[in-house]
Amino acid sequence: MSSLVIEKAEIGTPRHRDAVSSPTLLAAENLSRSFVYRRGSLLRREARFRAVDDVSLTLREGETLGIVGESGCGKSTLGRLLSGLARPDAGSATFADLSLSSLSGQAWRASRRDIQVIFQDTAGSLDPRLPIEEQVREPLDLHAIGTPESRVQAAQEMLDAVRLGRHMWGSVPGELSGGQQQRVVIARALILKPRLLVCDEPVAALDVSIQAQIISILQDMRSRLGLSMIFISHDLGIVRHIADHVAIMYLGQIVESGPSETVFSDPAHPYTRALISAVPVPDPKRRRQRRLLSGDPPSPHTPPPGCRFHTRCPLKVERCTSEEPRLTLQGAHGVACHFAEVAP
């Protein structure tokens, strides 16, 4: 059982905002979601695996939470659960007093005004037929916000804000570059002035130079609109740059979490340390000791017993193969490892 609650008093000051005690915006408790990977039949039991296994976390108003992990660790599924796009099998996600897991129909659609998502596949998430101005405006039309004229104006202002010039407004997505498409996606997500923006690998498909541009637009919009963000990425550098708090995921569970500075400068979980040591440092003189992990992550279909990381862990002892470590908090810093305290 791992569970993480980031308490307000223990949080460092969010970098973009002076909200020391801002209210909780999103609280997830013991979220789990499993998927069928082999259909059942008369002769065979249906086989499921837990993409997200008993995850709890809290996001405060105005904060940015980074979720980091290898591919296949359940980051995207967690993002979908937290944004209300998927329903958990167990546990609950509560967004500003709304229980996301029980909303239906009209109420769910209304909740989209406050929660917006930027998906991983930028080009694919835009309708290839519609001019971008129309796609950015569509959420306003759907929620009947303002007059038709004011919607057009709002869409154009938003396109301006993400630095897409007037000559591009009539273009269809295929005519734009990847970075421009991503800016359309951002404009589309932010036009409703949501309170929460969930970004699922928003820059993974882009060149490094374009990544920086997109990140700076996101930061700019975050401070302009007072957004709270969940930022899902496998790129530690970007998460460290943009997130106030981070949660490190491994095989569907959070293994370490806490304020970005603490986690990155003083990682406690052996998995986090391995991840951080693998980040390239652009300085040839600086010699680093890399902690290479052996092997691939085990299949999430059959997670190892005990600590899920024990198959690759340099600190493994007998206890790790049988007893599952719980996420324990030291201040705001939570670690799920039997050796959290003694680890060097």
Added chain:
Amino acid sequence: MRPTYLLWKTLRAILTMWLVVTFVFFVLRLTGDPVAQLLPDDVDQNTIDFYRHLWGLDQPILVQYWRYMVALTQGDFGISFRDNQDALQLVLSRLPKTALLGFVSLVFALVFGIPLGVIAALKKDTAVDRFVVGFAVFGFSLPNFFLGILLILAFSLHLRILPSSGSDSWQHLIMPAFTLGTAFGAQIARYTRSAMIDVLNKPYMRTAESKGAGDLLRLYRHALPNAAIPLITIIGLKMGELIGSAVITENVFAWPGIGRLLTFSVAARDLAVVQCILMIIALTMVVSNLVVDILYGWLDPRIRADGTPEAAR
């Protein structure tokens, strides 16, 4: 739409028509002598020679071909050997009946095929989906002549509520149109289903959902317009085939359109009429292709006016 693009397409259409005319011209003349077919066995050689000369069949085949092509450019399609009528006039007099049958069948096919395909896609892998797919396979596997005969057995012979042949009233139209439309509608249902399944799985459908768009709105604003792009192509191509497959249906129900005229004319080696009908069938295919090309550029902004997909430039 650039004029050069249109011009290029039209030139290609003309080239296609020329190939069809040439092919039909030579193949028909290889199948045997129409004079032998038309005249009784016991006529003397002089009479045979007279008709062969009258119709120009005594000339070398290349000369015949040249004369035919020259006549075509002047709008002369030749005369029917059987009743000495102008071939084009004869065919055109039958065309409205075929056009009516084709149009009603097409409307029937679209009205049933598209909604069935959409429903099957939305209810993918459920009983509804399996029923629609099963119906579609049944619909287009069943030969027209067989379905037609079944209908005649049931509604004309047994129930006695619909006429089995002729074209005098709207009741006469029901069974031929149903026969022709079922096969076509079944194919449209299947293509609609796969086009919709493809589009429904696209990330932008998920985006639309996350924007807060309701089911119906997502369907008609994002899913249908995008699924329509491949669908239009297929429907256009199949529309050309519709006239071709009408030949069998017209014969089963004795529907006096060009399909029935075609079988009679082929049996009689009535060269000019057969050529004229095949040209009209080819023309419907070429024109529907051309219309599809034009519609395509209009429906799909990714295809630019010069006809090349965005990615290829």
